[in-house]
Amino acid sequence: MSRMERVCLVGGSGFVGRHIAERLAARGVQVVIPTRNRERAKPDLIVLPGVELVGADVNDPAVLARLVNGCDAVVNLVGLLHESRTGDFRRAHVVLTEQCIEACRQQGVGRYLHMSALGAGTDAPSEYQRTKGEAEQRVAAAQAAGLATTVFRPSVIFGDGDSFLTLFARLLALSPFVPLGSPGARFQPVWVEDVADAFIASLERPETIGQSYDLVGPDVFTLEQLVRLVGRVTGHERPVIGLPDGLSRLQALLFGLLPVKLITYDNYLSMTVDNVSSAPWPPVFGRAPSALEPIARQYLGNATPRGRYMAFRYRAGR
Numbered sequence: 338m339s340r341m342e343r344v345c346l347v348g349g350s351g352f353v354g355r356h357i358a359e360r361l362a363a364r365g366v367q368v369v370i371p372t373r374n375r376e377r378a379k380p381d382l383i384v385l386p387g388v389e390l391v392g393a394d395v396n397d398p399a400v401l402a403r404l405v406n407g408c409d410a411v412v413n414l415v416g417l418l419h420e421s422r423t424g425d426f427r428r429a430h431v432v433l434t435e436q437c438i439e440a441c442r443q444q445g446v447g448r449y450l451h452m453s454a455l456g457a458g459t460d461a462p463s464e465y466q467r468t469k470g471e472a473e474q475r476v477a478a479a480q481a482a483g484l485a486t487t488v489f490r491p492s493v494i495f496g497d498g499d500s501f502l503t504l505f506a507r508l509l510a511l512s513p514f515v516p517l518g519s520p521g522a523r524f525q526p527v528w529v530e531d532v533a534d535a536f537i538a539s540l541e542r543p544e545t546i547g548q549s550y551d552l553v554g555p556d557v558f559t560l561e562q563l564v565r566l567v568g569r570v571t572g573h574e575r576p577v578i579g580l581p582d583g584l585s586r587l588q589a590l591l592f593g594l595l596p597v598k599l600i601t602y603d604n605y606l607s608m609t610v611d612n613v614s615s616a617p618w619p620p621v622f623g624r625a626p627s628a629l630e631p632i633a634r635q636y637l638g639n640a641t642p643r644g645r646y647m648a649f650r651y652r653a654g655r
């Protein structure tokens with residue numbers, strides 16, 4: 338594969354995108370990152386050499402076409418965990434994927450990397466997973482039509498700046514106990530740095546073309562085990578009260594009505610199936626994936642200056 342000189346990270350202003358952008362910038366690749374909220378994305382990204390952070394709405398096909406023009410690859414990281422209005426999942430996952438593929442075709446971009454999610458499938462229980470599954474079908478059709486694609490299906494991703502473990506760290510810091518819905522839901526968390534390595538390797542290695550990869554860490558945890566682990570590493574061990582299924586469902590329904598979404602009914606549905614994979618870490622991506630606890634201890638715990646700073650930020654709600 339010829340060397341990548343310019344890459345567009347659609348959805349690159351978020352948690353995973355920032356880690357991929359750092360690696361690309363370190364390799365001297367020019368990186369285009371569109372965002373609908375440039376001010377929010379600026380602090381982390383603007384300092385990276387070779388990164389162009391562009392205030393733009395990629396939902397407009399003409400805007401997207403201009404952004405990908407001259408790029409060697411498009412990486413689509415757009416994803417939503419919570420829908421504000423019905424149709425948001427379809428728009429962000431399916432329609433935008435179609436538009437990215439079409440923009441690649443129009444502008445002669447030959448390489449497309451697609452971020453899906455473990456559990457994605459058109460017959461999956463949640464709308465998040467079904468629309469991610471539909472998007473995978475669009476990518477498979479594009480591959481058959483000649484676009485060089487690679488699909489990534491991670492379990493929950495952890496690391497500095499994540500929302501999953503960080504959310505629990507915030508809850509544990511504030512609450513004397515945790516009534517936890519879906520406590521037995523199983524995950525195989527994968528480190529964001531391992532995910533970013535996989536994307537970079539894929540941009541550099543032609544044997545990844547046409548492949549779909551499950552990305553999972555070495556260990557399986559139930560949700561309750563994860564919450565207890567976060568309590569341990571942050572020094573906020575609290576009683577965790579696992580709710581039975583009926584109450585988990587009710588909690589998700591009620592929380593889904595709140596303006597700030599901790600969990601929705603769709604999230605509850607996605608947790609009714611295990612988010613784990615027996616697929617080994619693909620050797621093409623290099624070293625084995627990292628274990629969660631030592632890393633969580635570093636970025637969530639209070640043991641290091643960074644951890645103390647993070648703890649301060651949690652308390653300040655920032």
Ligand SMILES: NC(=O)c1ccc[n+]([C@@H]2O[C@H](COP(=O)([O-])OP(=O)(O)OC[C@H]3O[C@@H](n4cnc5c(N)ncnc54)[C@H](OP(=O)(O)O)[C@@H]3O)[C@@H](O)[C@H]2O)c1
Pocket residue numbers: 347348349350351352353354371372373374378395396414415416417428429433452453454455491492493494495501
């Ligand atoms: N984090 C995880 O645990 C996890 C696990 C499995 C799969 N994934 C997938 O990995 C991808 C990246 O996740 P992340 O955690 O980095 O997400 P994130 O931090 O929320 O970032 C998502 C990005 O998508 C863009 N976006 C969202 N909705 C959009 C829309 N309707 N139109 C245009 N842009 C939109 C946002 O751009 P703006 O700057 O314009 O808002 C943002 O940059 C997603 O596809 C997600 O489904 C994540």
